[in-house]
Amino acid sequence: MSIELIPLPGLPSIVPGDDLVAMLADAIEQSAGGAHADDVVVVCQKIVSKAEGRIVKLADVEPREEAIRFAETYEKDPAVVELALAESIEVLRMVDGHLITATGPGFICANSGLDRSNQHGEGQATLLPLDSDASAERLRAGLAKRLTPTPAIVVSDTFGRPWRMGQLDVAIGAAGLAVLDDHEGSTDWAGRTLEHTLIAVADQLAAAAGLLMGKADGVPAVVVRGFSYTPAGGRAAELVRPKDQDMFR
Amino acid sequence: MSIELIPLPGLPSIVPGDDLVAMLADAIEQSAGGAHADDVVVVCQKIVSKAEGRIVKLADVEPREEAIRFAETYEKDPAVVELALAESIEVLRMVDGHLITATGPGFICANSGLDRSNQHGEGQATLLPLDSDASAERLRAGLAKRLTPTPAIVVSDTFGRPWRMGQLDVAIGAAGLAVLDDHEGSTDWAGRTLEHTLIAVADQLAAAAGLLMGKADGVPAVVVRGFSYTPAGGRAAELVRPKDQDMFR
Numbered sequence: 001m002s003i004e005l006i007p008l009p010g011l012p013s014i015v016p017g018d019d020l021v022a023m024l025a026d027a028i029e030q031s032a033g034g035a036h037a038d039d040v041v042v043v044c045q046k047i048v049s050k051a052e053g054r055i056v057k058l059a060d061v062e063p064r065e066e067a068i069r070f071a072e073t074y075e076k077d078p079a080v081v082e083l084a085l086a087e088s089i090e091v092l093r094m095v096d097g098h099l100i101t102a103t104g105p106g107f108i109c110a111n112s113g114l115d116r117s118n119q120h121g122e123g124q125a126t127l128l129p130l131d132s133d134a135s136a137e138r139l140r141a142g143l144a145k146r147l148t149p150t151p152a153i154v155v156s157d158t159f160g161r162p163w164r165m166g167q168l169d170v171a172i173g174a175a176g177l178a179v180l181d182d183h184e185g186s187t188d189w190a191g192r193t194l195e196h197t198l199i200a201v202a203d204q205l206a207a208a209a210g211l212l213m214g215k216a217d218g219v220p221a222v223v224v225r226g227f228s229y230t231p232a233g234g235r236a237a238e239l240v241r242p243k244d245q246d247m248f249r
Numbered sequence: 250m251s252i253e254l255i256p257l258p259g260l261p262s263i264v265p266g267d268d269l270v271a272m273l274a275d276a277i278e279q280s281a282g283g284a285h286a287d288d289v290v291v292v293c294q295k296i297v298s299k300a301e302g303r304i305v306k307l308a309d310v311e312p313r314e315e316a317i318r319f320a321e322t323y324e325k326d327p328a329v330v331e332l333a334l335a336e337s338i339e340v341l342r343m344v345d346g347h348l349i350t351a352t353g354p355g356f357i358c359a360n361s362g363l364d365r366s367n368q369h370g371e372g373q374a375t376l377l378p379l380d381s382d383a384s385a386e387r388l389r390a391g392l393a394k395r396l397t398p399t400p401a402i403v404v405s406d407t408f409g410r411p412w413r414m415g416q417l418d419v420a421i422g423a424a425g426l427a428v429l430d431d432h433e434g435s436t437d438w439a440g441r442t443l444e445h446t447l448i449a450v451a452d453q454l455a456a457a458a459g460l461l462m463g464k465a466d467g468v469p470a471v472v473v474r475g476f477s478y479t480p481a482g483g484r485a486a487e488l489v490r491p492k493d494q495d496m497f498r
Contacts, residue, residue, distance in 0.1 A: 158446070165447065211476050212252060247347065248498070
């Protein structure tokens with residue numbers, strides 16, 4: 001069975017307070033012929049954040065001393081550094097102009113996932129949703145009133161990573177599906193019993209959708225159709241590796 | 250434009266010396282209606298390794314002292330530890346039963362990407378291809394004689410990663426496409442000029458194919474159809490972050 005990745009273009013420019021559920025439901029009806037069984041809707045973080053009003057005017061930010069020093073040394077915007085620090089629950093690296101932090105339930109990324117935007121005039125920043133799993137759950141509950149069957153939701157963002165060049169879309173929010181698929185004890189196609197394989201399904205879905213999202217393509221959401229996910233109350237927070245199990249922080 | 254992920258099931262169990270090109274070409278003709286423009290064929294490492302004879306009998310391995318000690322302490326197979334060390338170009342962590350190494354051109358993963366297999370009797374291990382980019386190039390050159398247009402190739406493997414739970418398929422070999430897509434200077438859908446976004450396209454493709462490969466599903470290869478990749482002589486080795494640019498090793 002093939003899987004189809006269906007772009008949902010034409011979502012209007014989102015502003016705070018917009019009814020993202022209605023916009024997504026309309027787009028799914030128009031571009032994907034409504035919802036099918038096994039649909040997962042991957043929504044990029046930026047439109048979720050904007051609809052939720054997670055936008056800050058950089059001119060309104062009062063940077064702390066540490067942010068000013070770091071910004072001056074590395075030619076950064078002190079307001080951006082301040083916001084990244086304020087959004088973080090831990091600073092992993094603040095060196096050579098790089099600011100790598102843990103944010104939300106522990107997602108590790110550059111600048112706490114902050115996105116600079118000039119969409120509504122100069123000097124704004126979009127912050128990650130306060131709780132992307134809750135955002136995904138709200139979107140799913142909203143879509144349930146418009147679409148049958150109800151799709152699962154993944155909220156994605158584009159993160160860098162250690163060891164490998166380039167950025168990749170990962171899941172920062174999820175609703176309606178198991179985010180990790182445990183293959184422990186199953187057998188592979190050679191009849192061998194698998195020792196233990198835990199697949200990051202929600203990240204696979206985010207990366208697949210990323211093929212269509214490309215930052216410049218005007219596709220802020222994608223329907224993944226035909227992937228038989230495990231229905232469950234999974235949360236992207238489960239994808240955060242506990243600190244004491246991480247050898248590379 | 251949608252993207253389609255088409256599984257290539259029914260590839261027979263691969264043994265050393267098998268003509269993987271012919272098997273893939275047959276499967277693409279049977280399951281995907283031949284090659285289309287913009288096709289990328291993602292092939293899992295294991296069948297590439299097997300066709301290339303990268304299989305070792307564990308009973309034939311003579312473990313070094315260090316491997317024996319580590320194996321005894323953590324109840325591992327000393328032959329597996331020996332092979333992982335022998336295949337590595339650097340050991341990043343060898344602690345608490347975890348052996349994280351760099352292998353090939355610098356891909357970082359557990360046990361140098363070694364896969365235990367009992368397919369042909371007890372106690373064998375499959376090693377990564379000696380040069381997965383060369384493997385991808387050979388597959389592409391072979392498919393060029395059978396299929397028009399010639400698909401691009403990604404060789405994928407399932408790796409763990411820092412910071413996040415669960416494993417994800419990544420590219421360890423590539424041919425015919427740019428593995429990194431540089432969005433520097435382009436504008437996004439809000440009309441904002443992007444500062445610098447380097448997308449790991451080959452890893453997106455590997456992760457997308459992973460949705461169908463699932464270790465237990467008998468799908469060792471997937472055609473990704475409809476993704477407009479950049480034709481180029483890209484190599485997965487470009488996805489290795491240079492050590493001096495990596496803050497998390």
